[in-house]
Amino acid sequence: MKILKVENLSKIYGKGDAKVIALNDISFEVEEGEFIAIIGPSGSGKSTLLHTIAGLEKPTSGKVYFYDKNIYEMNKKALTILRRQKIGIIYQFYNLIPTLNVEENILLPVELDRKKVDKDKLENIIKFLNLENRKKHLPNELSGGQQQKVAIGRALMIDPTIILADEPTGNLDSKSSNEIIQLLQKANKEYKQTIIMITHNLEIAKLADRIIHIEDGKFI
Amino acid sequence: MKIETKLTFNNMKKNIKRTIYTTISIALCAFLIISTLLVATSISTSFKENIASKYNDYHFVIRNIDLDSFNKIKDKEYISQIYLQENDEGQLYEIDNLPDSFQIVDGINIYIKYDNYRKTCAYTNNILETLNLTFIEAYENCELNTRLLNSYGLIDVSINTKDFVDNVPICQVRLNFTYILDIMLIVILLIFSILSVIILYNAFLITINERKKEYAVLNSIGATEGQILKITFLENFIIGIIGIIIGFLMSILDSFILLKMLNNIANSTIYNFKLILDIKYIILSFAIIIINIYISSLIPSVKASSTSVIQGIKNNxxxxxxxxxxxxxxxxxxxxxxxxxxxxxxxxxxxxxxxxxxxxxxxxxxxxxxxxxxxxxxxxxxxYDVDAELNISENSNKYYKTILENYVNTSGDKIEYFEYKVMGLYALVEPEDALIAVNCRYADVMYFPIQIIGLDDKSYNNYITDLNGNVGDYIIYNNVTERDLKEEEQEFIYKYSTAFKTNYDFNLKIVYYNLAFNNVNEEEEFLRYEIIDDENLKENFVLTDILPNGYKEIKNKERITIFTNMETFNNIEEKINAHPKRLYQHNIWMHYVNTSNSESGNFVKIKCGNIINFSDYMENIIQKQNVNIFVDYYSLxxxxxxxxxxxxxxxxxxxxxxxxxxxxxxxxxxxxxxxxxxxxxxxxxxxxxxxxxxxxxxxxxxxxxxxxxxxxxxxxxxxxxxxxxxxxxxxxxxxxxxxxxxxxxxxxxxxxxxxxxxxxxxxxxxxxxx
Incomplete structure (x- = not known):
């Protein structure tokens, strides 16, 4: 079942001589349960594509459909709520809330949604991430790999339709990187989680079901 | 606890230094506004209360009122209090608290206090109209408490005739300062509010900027603008409350200290300020500072909620x-x-x-x-270079010294005083051979005002010594001011030339000048003068621009002043009194025309340490002991x-x-x-x-x-x-x-x-x- 459809997506920054075409008429679809890696060199438009799919950056032209609904026809609030409920985002630099501990960071989207906390689910996710001994720790008391795990947990907690991971291993050592990738694979296999992952590392990309190459804003 | 509240408290704790700076900023802004209101209202209320107790707490008096008229006005809605007095010497009683013996009959005096002193004229006019009084009746029987009203800012309030023509009395005020202070206070509060908003806006903006990334992350994981606004407003609200409380406490302490310092400066009963915590002004000041905090936090909060996710996360x-x-x-x-x-x-x-x-x-x-x-x-x-002056009659001449001694004994203040006498004269002048050329015409008769002042021995001796003159010399003080009015207006033209010689050998002659002779020729001019005495008054004259100590005000008088010692003065006075038509003349051709000069009399100049205490004491004495002394308080x-x-x-x-x-x-x-x-x-x-x-x-x-x-x-x-x-x-x-x-x-x-x-x-x- 198609859960995501991107149609003729373009993003242009600046004007005249300073004009930069970050995305150039991109179209593709994602099936439920797919693990897609988008690979390309620096400045190829990977992050821009991810931000546009997540509703964080409005494209210059084109459409993005979640379950046949064009997200750019929604108002700002509806888009934010969609992100909260349907899209899990994992960043390269974790972007955890520094004043909340591991548990609180993982629960953040659920609490923003005013939903009742499923404590069993929380425990399962923490166990899945191997963070049982770090539940009450603040982000600055965790290693990079642990912080990224928390970010994954935050994304998984809401049962998202899709997880968008922007260079999730970019800031980690090889051991931590492997751990993270394994977690993502596990999430994909065990929870049938649809994942789109940005990376510049071909070895990591090969672990995905589908690899899409992007260069100068275009799919190759 | 909701997530927004948790995030708020966590943020405040995490960046404690920033929280403290912002709280202190709010406290200081609150302090500025609350203090201003507290001090201003305390000073205003204390001052009014003190003045009211000193000059009695009423605005308008109607004496000798008949019962019918009293009944017409006693229930007027703008009257807050009425005091009744059986007669001019009787005690004042509140209308609701009359003794059993008090009879409300024709002829009592009523003292009216209005609910709003600012509308004194309007209310008084209403009463005058109700009673249908003529101007004469109002003039004779009605009185405004001008001392009290002056202190409140209604300057020169009085009852006049309408258009100064007809017989209808009208209460008017020349200057109304009552609203000026209110306007000044509003302007000051406005300026402080703007200052507060600028400072607090900046403080909040710093906090928002530091957390831009966090707000962007929250937005990216699903926090709506409203939720982010809630976080920022909640933090500002909590810090605001703490800051306001601290500011309020600081204000009370500061206001108390400031008023104490003001009292020390003023050192008087009228200026005895006390801290008054009026709840409505406290609420007003809180409202002002809360509005300021809201205005200053609005834009930063909106900026926080609408932070671009990408820029915030990348911290661009x-x-x-x-x-x-x-x-x-x-x-x-x-x-x-x-x-x-x-x-x-x-x-x-x-x-x-x-x-x-x-x-x-x-x-x-x-x-x-x-x-x-x-x-x-x-x-x-x-x-003036003295603090006060007594104008004493022959009777009060005997006991004024006792009064002054009593003041020194009871107050501990130091006093220096000296007597002098003044004789105001008019004199004729011919300028041709005069050193002091004075040109003055009125109906073809040239004359100008002069005065002779008899100094006490100590003052005279010091003066003549300073001028290197001889004891007994006349000292002519020559004003070097020049005043030249238009000729078309038939006004006096005074021209005083600078004196350039001293010890000039003048002759002083007492002559009689007959004003009845008009339009005489030059020869006949001399017929006007009958020389009475020029023998005993042949003395040296000293011309000077220097005044003796204590007579600084002479500088601004538009007349030539001759200082003598008391013996010479008494001599001259005796000659005049002995022969009312006797005149003075010397070869600046001063001729006596008449003695209708109100500045003649016996005076005592006074220097004291505390003019406010001295004035209180003297007014008390004059009122209670009914003494015949008139006092001018120059330095008050x-x-x-x-x-x-x-x-x-x-x-x-x-x-x-x-x-x-x-x-x-x-x-x-x-x-x-x-x-x-x-x-x-x-x-x-x-x-x-x-x-x-x-x-x-x-x-x-x-x-x-x-x-x-x-x-x-x-x-x-x-x-x-x-x-x-x-x-x-x-x-x-x-x-x-x-x-x-x-x-x-x-x-x-x-x-x-x-x-x-x-x-x-x-x-x-x-x-x-x-």
Missing amino acids: KQIKYKKINSIFGKFLSIEGNLALKNLKRNKNKYRIITILLVICMTSYITITTYINYEKVAANLINE ENQEKIIYTNILELILKTIILTIIIIGIISSINIINASLCEREEEFKALSRLGATKGNINKIVIYENIYMFIKATIISIILSSPILYMIIRFMEKTIILYEILIPFANIGIFILLLFIISLVIAIYSTKFIKEE
Whole structure:
């Protein structure tokens, strides 16, 4: 079942001589349960594509459909709520809330949604991430790999339709990187989680079901 | 606990220093506004209460009223209190608290207090109309409590005739200052509110900017704008409440201390200020500061909620490239150039510091100049060099000394006094061979006013010694003022030429001048004069521009004054009294025309230590003991003016100090935040080999540029204000020099510069340690 459809997506920054075409008429679809890696060199438009799919950056032209609904026809609030409920985002630099501990960071989207906390689910996710001994720790008391795990947990907690991971291993050592990738694979296999992952590392990309190459804003 | 609340408290705890700075800023702003209201209302209420107790708490009196008229007005809704008096010597009783023996009959006196003194004229006119009084009836039986009303700001309130023609009485006031103080208070509160909003806006903005990334992350994981707004408003609300409470407590303490200091300056019963905590003004001040906090937090909160996710997460600063062409760049080191570029490309950030510096400097320059002018005016306006003068009759001549001695014994104040006598005369003048040429015409008869003053022995001896004259000499004080009116108006024309000779051998002749002779020729002119006595009055004359001690006011009198010793004065007076038609003449041709000069009489000049206490004492004596003494309190107004100036100085300097403290706290906050943001920049510079000294230099250069800019703006802003102050004060006094305290201002600016440098350097150290 198609859960995501991107149609003729373009993003242009600046004007005249300073004009930069970050995305150039991109179209593709994602099936439920797919693990897609988008690979390309620096400045190829990977992050821009991810931000546009997540509703964080409005494209210059084109459409993005979640379950046949064009997200750019929604108002700002509806888009934010969609992100909260349907899209899990994992960043390269974790972007955890520094004043909340591991548990609180993982629960953040659920609490923003005013939903009742499923404590069993929380425990399962923490166990899945191997963070049982770090539940009450603040982000600055965790290693990079642990912080990224928390970010994954935050994304998984809401049962998202899709997880968008922007260079999730970019800031980690090889051991931590492997751990993270394994977690993502596990999430994909065990929870049938649809994942789109940005990376510049071909070895990591090969672990995905589908690899899409992007260069100068275009799919190759 | 909701997630927004949790995030709010966590944020406040995490960045405790920023929270403290912001709370202190709010506290100081609250302190400024609450103190202003508390002190202003305490002074106003205390002053009114003291004045009311001193001059009685009523506004209008109707004496000898009939019962019918009384019944017509007693229930008027604007009357808050009526006191009744059986007769002029009787006691006043509140209408609701009359003794059983009191009979409300025709002929009682009623003392009316209105519910709003500002509408005294309107209410009084209503009463006059109701009673249908004629002007004469109103004049004879009605009276306004002018002393009380003057103190309240209704200057020269009186009952006149309408258009000065018909018989209808009307209550009018010449000057109404009652609203001026209210307007001044509103303007001051408005200025402080604007200052508060600027400072708090900046404080909140710093906090928001520091958390931009966090808000962006929250947005990206699904926090709506409303939820982010909730977080920011909640934090501002909590800090605001704490700040207001601290500010309120500080205000009470400060108001108490300030009022105590004011009382020490004033040192009088009228100015006995006490702290009054009126709940409605406290609520008003809270409302003002809450509105200020809301306004100042609104834009930063909206900015937080609408932070671009991408820019926030990447922490991209929107620094727009701006080509910097500066002449100074060629002469500056690399640090200076970096500083200049940083300032130019990050204008918004540093604008607040510049604004704060401008506010501090402009306030100081304008306020200290105004105070300086007021202080000089307070001294200059006083045309007397004694504090008071008694006009004594023959009867009171015997006991005035006892009264003054009693004052010294009871008050502990020191007194110096000396008697003198004045004889006011008119004299004719022929200018041809006169040293003092006086040209004065009225109906073809040339004459002008002169006065002869008999000094006590001590004053005369000191005076004549100073002038190197001989005992017994007449001393002619020659006013060197010149006054020239238009000839078309048949007014007197006075011209006094400068005296250039002393010890001139004048002759003084007493002559009789007959005004009945009109239009006589020159020969017949002499027939007018009958010489009575010129033998005993042949004395030397001393011409001088110097006045004796205690007679400074003579300088402004438009008449020639002749000082003599008391023996000579008595001699002259005796001759006049013996023969009423006797006149004086000497060869400046002064001729006696008549003695209808109201300034004649016996006087006692008084110098004392505390004119306010002295005036209270004398008024008490005159009223209670019914003595026949008239007193002029020359320095009372001046003393009150000096007290007013000192009070004003204390209040204004307190305001300046508070503004400076707020400025310093805010500047520390801004500079700290700015240096935190630039930590990466400094790290990059360090990696390239910049030492701590280099980085300090950049920060110092930035401060120097901002300070120079702020100083120039302050001078430009202050100039029109100073001009207005000078023009305003010129209406009160004539000065031949500018009284701007340049030295004080220079020292202040230098101190401010040093403080700002210390803050900057200290902040650099602070960042390094982080």
